[in-house]
Amino acid sequence: MSDRDQFCHAVRVPWSDATDTITAWNDVCANAIELFGLPGHRYQTEVNIDDMIWWFRDERDAVLFRLKFSREIA
Secondary structure (H helix, E strand, C coil), X not given: CCHHHHCCEEEEEECCHHHCCHHXXXXXXXXXXXXXXXXXXXXEEEECXXXXXXXXXXXXXXXXXXXXXXXXXX
16 A cells, blocks of 8 residues: 555645745644644645645544644635
């Protein structure tokens, strides 16, 4: 089973006005680590030119992430 099969619940955080500073991204990442721990067990991340994608193993963690960071996602 590949990682993508295990981590199949994606949440995209776009590069936007809500996340246009290093401080904003630091807050998102630090708060996510406090909530879910370090990447690897519950989630993985992927960064590209348009957004940062958080891949969750459990759909409930993806929902919690969406709720916690709804301002940055919208």
